[in-house]
Amino acid sequence: MPIHEDRNGCALHGGLRLLEAVEGVVPILHASPGCGVAARIAGDAYAGGLGGLSTGAQELSATALQEKHVVFGGTSRLREQIKNTVKVQDGDAYVVVTGCVPEIVGDDVPAMVKEAREQRFPVLGVSSPGFKGNAWSGAAGLARALLEGLPGLAPAAADGPAPDVNLLGVVPGQDPTWDGDLLELEAALAELGLRANRLVGIGQGVGAWRQAARARVSVVLSPWGAPAADLLAERHGTPVVTLGFVPVGSRDTGLLLERVGAALGLDVTEIDAARARLDARLRHFLRRATPSLLLGDVLERVAVVGGTAGAIGQARFLAGTLGQQVERVIVTDEPPAEVRAAIVEAVQAVAGGAAGVVFLSSRHEIEAELRAATPELVLGSVLEEPIARELGAALVEAAAPLRATAVLRRSHAGVDGALTLVEAVLASVRRARGEAALPGGSQRVGAPPIAASDPEPQPQRRPCTPALEVVPNA
Amino acid sequence: MTIAIQQRTAPIREKRAGDIGAFAGAIGALAREAEAGLVQRVRTFAQDRPSDLQRALDLLRTVEGLGLVVHGPAGCAATLHVDGPTAPWIVSGVGQRDSIMGGDAKLRAAIVELHRTRAPHAIAVLATPVVAINNDDLESVAAELREELNVPIAVVHTDAFRSKLGATGHDVAVHGIVKHLLPHRHGRAGDHLNLIALREGAEDVAHLRALLGELGLDARSFPRHAPAAGLGDAAHARLSVSVDPDEAEYAGEALRQLRGVPYLESPPPVGIAGTARWLARIGAATGREAAATAIADRHARAFADVRARLARHAGAPVFVSLPAGVALGVAELLGEVGLGLAGLALPAVGPRHLARLQALAAERPDLPVLVGEGQAFEEVNLLRALRPALVVTQGHAAVHALRLGLPVLDLHRVPLLGYGGVARVVEAIARRLANPALARFLAAGGEGSYAAGWLARSTHWFIKHEVK
Numbered sequence: 001m002p003i004h005e006d007r008n009g010c011a012l013h014g015g016l017r018l019l020e021a022v023e024g025v026v027p028i029l030h031a032s033p034g035c036g037v038a039a040r041i042a043g044d045a046y047a048g049g050l051g052g053l054s055t056g057a058q059e060l061s062a063t064a065l066q067e068k069h070v071v072f073g074g075t076s077r078l079r080e081q082i083k084n085t086v087k088v089q090d091g092d093a094y095v096v097v098t099g100c101v102p103e104i105v106g107d108d109v110p111a112m113v114k115e116a117r118e119q120r121f122p123v124l125g126v127s128s129p130g131f132k133g134n135a136w137s138g139a140a141g142l143a144r145a146l147l148e149g150l151p152g153l154a155p156a157a158a159d160g161p162a163p164d165v166n167l168l169g170v171v172p173g174q175d176p177t178w179d180g181d182l183l184e185l186e187a188a189l190a191e192l193g194l195r196a197n198r199l200v201g202i203g204q205g206v207g208a209w210r211q212a213a214r215a216r217v218s219v220v221l222s223p224w225g226a227p228a229a230d231l232l233a234e235r236h237g238t239p240v241v242t243l244g245f246v247p248v249g250s251r252d253t254g255l256l257l258e259r260v261g262a263a264l265g266l267d268v269t270e271i272d273a274a275r276a277r278l279d280a281r282l283r284h285f286l287r288r289a290t291p292s293l294l295l296g297d298v299l300e301r302v303a304v305v306g307g308t309a310g311a312i313g314q315a316r317f318l319a320g321t322l323g324q325q326v327e328r329v330i331v332t333d334e335p336p337a338e339v340r341a342a343i344v345e346a347v348q349a350v351a352g353g354a355a356g357v358v359f360l361s362s363r364h365e366i367e368a369e370l371r372a373a374t375p376e377l378v379l380g381s382v383l384e385e386p387i388a389r390e391l392g393a394a395l396v397e398a399a400a401p402l403r404a405t406a407v408l409r410r411s412h413a414g415v416d417g418a419l420t421l422v423e424a425v426l427a428s429v430r431r432a433r434g435e436a437a438l439p440g441g442s443q444r445v446g447a448p449p450i451a452a453s454d455p456e457p458q459p460q461r462r463p464c465t466p467a468l469e470v471v472p473n474a
Numbered sequence: 475m476t477i478a479i480q481q482r483t484a485p486i487r488e489k490r491a492g493d494i495g496a497f498a499g500a501i502g503a504l505a506r507e508a509e510a511g512l513v514q515r516v517r518t519f520a521q522d523r524p525s526d527l528q529r530a531l532d533l534l535r536t537v538e539g540l541g542l543v544v545h546g547p548a549g550c551a552a553t554l555h556v557d558g559p560t561a562p563w564i565v566s567g568v569g570q571r572d573s574i575m576g577g578d579a580k581l582r583a584a585i586v587e588l589h590r591t592r593a594p595h596a597i598a599v600l601a602t603p604v605v606a607i608n609n610d611d612l613e614s615v616a617a618e619l620r621e622e623l624n625v626p627i628a629v630v631h632t633d634a635f636r637s638k639l640g641a642t643g644h645d646v647a648v649h650g651i652v653k654h655l656l657p658h659r660h661g662r663a664g665d666h667l668n669l670i671a672l673r674e675g676a677e678d679v680a681h682l683r684a685l686l687g688e689l690g691l692d693a694r695s696f697p698r699h700a701p702a703a704g705l706g707d708a709a710h711a712r713l714s715v716s717v718d719p720d721e722a723e724y725a726g727e728a729l730r731q732l733r734g735v736p737y738l739e740s741p742p743p744v745g746i747a748g749t750a751r752w753l754a755r756i757g758a759a760t761g762r763e764a765a766a767t768a769i770a771d772r773h774a775r776a777f778a779d780v781r782a783r784l785a786r787h788a789g790a791p792v793f794v795s796l797p798a799g800v801a802l803g804v805a806e807l808l809g810e811v812g813l814g815l816a817g818l819a820l821p822a823v824g825p826r827h828l829a830r831l832q833a834l835a836a837e838r839p840d841l842p843v844l845v846g847e848g849q850a851f852e853e854v855n856l857l858r859a860l861r862p863a864l865v866v867t868q869g870h871a872a873v874h875a876l877r878l879g880l881p882v883l884d885l886h887r888v889p890l891l892g893y894g895g896v897a898r899v900v901e902a903i904a905r906r907l908a909n910p911a912l913a914r915f916l917a918a919g920g921e922g923s924y925a926a927g928w929l930a931r932s933t934h935w936f937i938k939h940e941v942k
Contacts, residue, residue: 006548032635037522037528038550059922065635066638070607088928099603100547100573104573104607
């Protein structure tokens with residue numbers, strides 16, 4: 001099916017972004033020219049970067065296959081590129097990723113990788129053609145391949161103390177706040193004295209991937225973490241805790257601690273104490289927002305559009321903590337069919353059975369769905385900006401691609417990430433309200449224009465789970 | 475050059491213009507080689523670079539009212555997420571099965587869906603490597619749907635692997651536009667000019683249109699930033715003028731040979747003298763010589779003290795990494811404002827640049843020149859040796875230069891062309907040179923992951939003659 005303004009990219013892009021998020025890994029792209037440039041440009045857009053058509057910033061070793069390689073094969077070109085990459089770029093591991101062209105042509109990549117390994121170069125090969133899936137699935141497949149292949153390059157024992165918890169399923173680049181989110185979850189796990197293995201982002205190198213097999217448990221934060229977790233379970237017996245989303249706010253972060261604690265047999269009182277600390281922290285800062293909440297700065301009818309990890313966690317926070325009415329959750333990352341029921345359940349368990357959960361990736365269909373839901377507030381990507389404007393809804397950019405929001409360390413996970421999200425919501429609603437007040441703006445943000453003679457509109461509330469933390473405890 | 479519009483697509487730049495995309499050495503050597511005939515070379519180590527597909531997408535997304543159908547895996551359309559104007563687009567989403575069985579049905583569905591939902595004035599269908607190898611019949615699908623949907627559909631045969639030069643994508647896109655979207659000329663020519671723009675930003679084009687407006691000329695950008703509904707106007711222009719002839723030649727010649735619109739080429743209007751020359755040639759071609767001279771003189775007077783703005787930095791060496799025609803213009807501009815030239819990095823160079831290369835080589839035969847797009851590893855190697863005061867580039871290409879502690883002026887959002895460009899660039903250079911704090915801070919973190927062995931080698935180490 002054709003995709004309007006696709007936001008999910010291809011398997012190669014997801015794989016490349018994952019590799020670029022691991023320190024010391026040097027990707028070698030075996031593909032036609034431009035595949036790496038496209039991945040970089042889209043990746044920049046997904047994180048709110050605003051560069052033009054890049055001509056050099058990617059610095060990505062690439063075979064840049066030409067017509068003769070299409071006709072006669074590009075295997076010897078790959079041999080040449082591997083041999084010279086190790087001379088030009090220092091790295092702990094070199095990972096050959098293949099695009100569509102060599103897969104169609106039938107280049108013998110494993111032979112070239114084997115040859116390099118025989119020369120004692122730490123080289124892996126991963127098949128990741130764009131036509132095999134979207135960037136989420138590409139990253140998932142590559143994570144599994146790294147876990148499978150990297151320990152063979154050097155033994156894990158040399159890499160220091162074992163981690164307690166592998167964090168799997170947050171996809172660099174596709175989840176725009178991936179780096180910050182993982183740091184927040186690391187901090188949350190530290191509340192129980194646990195050492196997280198983030199695997200990607202600052203300070204995470206080849207050693208982290210070798211260490212993954214020694215962790216005591218793997219936490220799956222989206223369906224895209226499952227292949228890696230399954231591998232660790234099959235090969236090393238690592239228990240798996242499937243949360244299925246990135247926790248936002250103290251309630252779900254506490255749930256993460258509870259599930260991990262149970263898997264590791266930790267003392268329940270310690271877990272309860274950690275949960276209480278998280279609740280107290282969120283409550284402390286959220287109190288400052290209560291005047292705004294009471295004055296209506298957090299609009300009540302909400303739609304969330306994004307990848308599984310982000311969208312579920314955000315929807316659960318908005319409904320379960322802020323007490324908003326989640327009208328729609330539009331999951332855009334095309335998760336496997338077998339996990340979709342669990343995704344619906346995860347949303348509706350907190351937001352109520354009337355919260356609609358749909359799985360769409362084409363912009364046009366997403367717009368139609370939002371038009372039907374008429375939310376007052378949309379958490380989504382820049383692609384939802386036109387429909388939000390049309391509906392008079394405020395927009396918070398919380399999913400890729402971004403345009404108005406730049407992401408460096410930003411997070412929406414954990415307690416501090418949730419507060420960042422609340423700040424963004426408040427700012428967005430106020431901005432939209434300001435725009436609406438300008439000449440030519442709609443009369444009221446979050447609702448269709450109202451005639452002066454109309455009676456005061458009543459909020460269209462429907463029963464849903466009561467908010468947990470919106471009323472501060474003394 | 476004869477435009478063979480009946481052919482499926484445009485010839486590659488290497489053949490049509492004799493351009494090369496790999497060279498590292500002194501400008502004197504390059505000029506001598508250009509005189510004898512430039513030699514195609516390859517890199518035995520390369521970094522990724524834009525392909526013709528990305529250049530074509532970058533161009534076509536600026537045509538208002540044009541809908542884009544990218545026929546390939548979803549990732550092939552990913553560059554359309556870049557900031558800036560974006561036409562409505564859809565990707566056919568070729569999967570593994572389609573890569574084996576063919577994706578014609580998916581293409582058809584994509585065109586119909588885009589037409590149904592967005593009703594564009596015209597549609598451009600872009601091919602990608604997978605469908606190019608599989609030989610999907612784009613032309614037949616387009617021909618069928620042109621009639622069925624009653625909408626003009628251009629097929630753009632991009633494939634990413636035919637040419638080593640991404641700029642071939644501009645020619646391929648123009649070929650598709652002229653072949654399918656440009657009506658034949660009826661009646662006499664209008665009074666307007668075609669301003670042939672392929673990669674220039676909207677602000678640069680606006681500057682030049684305003685400048686030509688001073689000359690009493692109505693200039694309309696073609697094809698970049700043009701409305702799809704107005705593309706046909708190009709066939710009725712009195713004259714086409716180039717912004718950058720490296721890129722404009724194919725479109726200019728196509729309009730001349732196939733639609734009878736005369737085509738005037740000049741080096742890009744960069745710098746005070748460069749803009750005056752560009753204006754003078756257009757003035758001469760339109761019977762406005764005196765007015766062109768008067769306008770140029772008036773603008774030049776406004777820059778009488780331009781050197782004073784940069785006096786503190788007089789002679790500071792600047793490394794220029796821009797398309798060849800523009801880079802050579804910037805080299806002249808640097809002289810006008812009292813700065814020096816440290817070296818050049820050009821994505822491609824061809825016989826058309828010979829005279830200007832020779833002129834520069836006569837003054838500075840040892841000036842380093844690097845030819846190649848996206849090859850940051852070579853730029854790093856060269857920049858470490860040159861240590862220029864500033865790197866001028868376009869399109870966030872120079873993170874690697876910042877890492878070396880070198881301030882960078884990126885012209886992505888700074889207009890360069892015409893007199894307006896002179897003022898903006900001088901101001902931007904002054905600011906970059908006055909406070910290089912960011913570059914210094916980033917440099918303190920190390921130069922990156924390039925191996926010491928590579929950094930100690932000659933820049934041309936991985937550039938070899940191509941064995942046919």
